[in-house]
Amino acid sequence: MPFSKLSEVNKIGPVSSTYQEELLQFHLEKLKRKQSHKQSHKRPSFTVTKEFILRFNRTQDFVNKEKLLEQARKNILRCKRKLGLKTLGSGKHVHLPSAWIEVTYLAQCKGEIQDEALSMLYASLDHASFDYDQLPALFFVAESVLYRLCCDAFKKAFLYSVEIKLAKIGYLIFLRLFVFFLHGHLESFKEHLLRLRPYLFALSSSEVSYYKYPNIFSNVQFILKTAEIIYKRELLESTFSTVGNMEGNENNFPDTDHLQLNQGGYKVNHLLWHCVAAWSCVQNNSPQLKDVLEHLISYKTQLQKKCWLDTELALLVLGEAAKLNMACLKTLMDLMRDFLSSILSTQSQEESYKEAYLSWAWNIVYIYTTIIAEICLYAATSDLRKTALIGFCNCKSAQKAYFPKEKSEQPELQQTNILSLLEYFSSKISDNCDQVVWIGYYGLVYNLVKMAWELQGDEEQDGFRNVIWAVLQKTKENEKDTRIQSAINIAQAELNDQADPFTRYSMKVPVSSGEEVFAKYIGWRIANTLSKLFFPSPNDPMPPLKKPGRKRPEMKYPSKKQEPMKKRVIHYSIRESRGLEVPLFPYPDYFTREDKELAKIIDHYWQEEMKIRKEQEAILEAKELKEKQLEEETRFQEIMKKREEKLHKQTKPYELPSKTTVIS
Known part of the structure; x- marks a missing residue:
């Protein structure tokens, strides 16, 4: 059932059914039994129960409603402390598994409690470190989110703001699950994977409804593609297909040259490996960075392969390196320029091949628009932020690219900074344009609105924000395409901006409420984790990602599981060795330890x-x-x-x- 035109964006989705409540209660009791068995000290029991949720949503009396709202707010504050929102998920008071479950339970309360609980969950999944003990709670949250998307949100005829948050949370969950999958930690969670299968079936059949909204559609496609690869490896079966795989012969598994399953593990492509190597060189100030980037450019053709999941991870990691290094930023922009030039050229491509080709290529373009926007906001230096916005040119020539040109003009794609891409896509958009063009244009405008919101109140970035604001105003005036206007409306509704005509609050939600515009830390967490996985160091003092088993005497004797660690020459295959936990900060050097x-x-x-x-x-x-x-x-x-x-x-x-x- 396709969604109608955006008219009730900020409506609140309905409360989950009795089955969802019983499911939450079951997992809560299971987690409490597990905690009481493992821990010597008794943690406080959950105060959010099924009875509390029912009373909160059904009470009509004003006095009782105020009391329940006050209690819910106290639970929100307690969950914020357990999530460690101010300490990036670290501290003695932090216990992420139980906090994730309790916040998921609170998200069933209608109104502002639901919005704040989902925002807290999104922020925590963004900045939390990777820990093997998080997996049961992570699967529970995944099941709850998929249930809400498939059984609650999809039954409504309008797009809901809660759907946007649920899709973003689902993206972070499956991104984390894929990293755990690369470490080989999902082998003992086949039962949990089977529980997710019916919801993934339903999501694969309903994803067409989000076609008009690439910000949600991209997250849904990532969820399904990640689940497909994990199911293919862990359950040895393909249980569902994405929209991109429904066309032609793409329902088969991706090319075996780049994504291959074998007894040794899951093989990643060369592009992802070199992006992780570039990140490691930037972190260690290695002089080999130049050689790594040259080799990385030589694998640019792998962007054009159908294994777009590895490509998204590669761009995500390279984007984190680009926030710190200008050479990495130039490499990232050159990769995308060659990619766009190749997929949009009409010289030697048949129309049928091109349609199948573009059915997945828009995912790469959309994720790039998000990455380049994050570089504009969070790069380490002003030069990096400025280059991501206006490109490698002087300020005078950059003034011409501030506003989109007329559609009659056809500029060449020389750079892939934000303003150049905006000019290029705006000149090519039409009713029958390529999917890559309008989705790339949509992603740029959508992220520009969020960038302007993020920069408000920062006096040091007034000039930066003024440029973005001027571009958005010009786009609103000149662009009549309803898809691009929808991007502006959805971004404003998601941010609850004062200019949003469908807002349900008189004032915008303050930044201190925990609302995150972009995922600020997940790329950094993944880049660190993959660097430890691809390039393990025997002298690294970090503890393993997965806790060792109880049979400690077996460690005295050599085992077969230790043999692959000796074959460190093979760089492109991720073995079933255990990864290393990423600390919140790098291991201190001699002077730091002496200072302490x-x-x-x-x-x-x-x-x-x-x-x-x-x-x-x-x-x-x-x-x-x-x-x-x-x-x-x-x-x-x-x-x-x-x-x-x-x-x-x-x-x-x-x-x-x-x-x-x-x-x-």
Whole structure:
């Protein structure tokens, strides 16, 4: 059932059915039993229960509703602390598996609690590190998200803002599952994979409804393609197909030259391997970066292969390197320029081949628009951010590219910065244009709206934001294509902008509420994890991603699982060795460790000095008190002496005379 024109973007989806509630309760009880069995200390039990959700959604009384809302807000604050939103998921107070489940449970509450819970879950999945113990909770969240997409959201005739968040959360979940799959950690989770299969079937049949909205359609395609590869390897069967695979002969598994399953593991293509190598060189300031980038360019033709999942990961990793290094940014832009030139050329391509070719190529173009937008926002230097926006040229010539040209003009694609791509796509868009053209144009405009929102309030970036704002205003005035106008409306509704006519709040949600515009950290996490997996170091002190088994004596004897680690010459196959956990920060060097030790010593002596000061202050206080008492006694004796001299009485003023004295 296709979606109608965007008219109720910010409607809230319905609450899940009884089956979903029972499913959540089952996983909560299972996780609590597991925690009580593994941990010696007892963690606090879950306060969000099925009864609380039902009372929250069904209560009509205003007083009770306010009490339940206050309790839900307290649970939100407690979940924020358990998720470690301010510490990138690290700290003694953080426990991600239970927090993910509890936030997923809170997401069933209608209204603002649902929105904030989904935003918290998205932010946590973005910045959290990879840990093998997260997998059960990750599968539970995946099942819940797929259920909401297939059984709740798709039944409605309009696009809901909650669907956008669910699709973004689902993308991060399956991106994490694919990294765990590369490490070989999904072998013992076949039952969980089977539980996801009916929802993936339903999603594959309903993804056509999101065709008009590439921001959702891209996430859905990634979910299905990732699941297809994981099912092909772990369950040895293909259970569903994506839209791109439904055409022609593409329902087979991708080319065996690049994506191949064997007993050794899942083979990645050369392009992804070299992108990870480039990231490692940037991190280590290696002089081999130039050679790695030259080899990487030689594999640019692999962008044109149908194994687009590896290509997306490669661009994601190379984009993280481009945020730190200008040579990597130039390589990334050159790769995309050659890719667009090849797929949009009409010289030696048959029409039937071209249609099948473009059925998946738009995924690469759309993910690139998101990556280049993130570089504009989060690159390490202003030169990198400026280059991603206006390209490798001087400012005077760049002024011409600020606004899209008339469609009658056909500019050549020389660079793939944001403004050049905007000019190129705007000149080629039409009612019957290629899918790559309008989706690439859609992605640029959609991300420009979010960039302008992200940069607001930053005085240092006023010039940057003014350029983006001017481009958007010109696009609104000149572009009459409903697909591009829809990109602006959807982005504004997603951000809950004040200019959005369908907003349900009078004011925009503040940035401090946890709303994330872009996925800021997931690329960095994945690049670090893959670098540890592709290039393991025997001297690396990091703990393994997967915890060792209970049978520790077996480690004393050589085993067959240790043999592939010796064959480190084979760089393009990911063996079933266990990966390494990525720390929040790099392992400290000698000077950093010495600084920490010196800080400990200073803190120790400071505590000792504070203790001595407190003792001295206590002695002084006791001395002052004793002096005051002596002064009071002396003053009292003087008063009594004067009284005796005047009245010839030795009794105190408040004492009665003795009985014998009265009789006399």
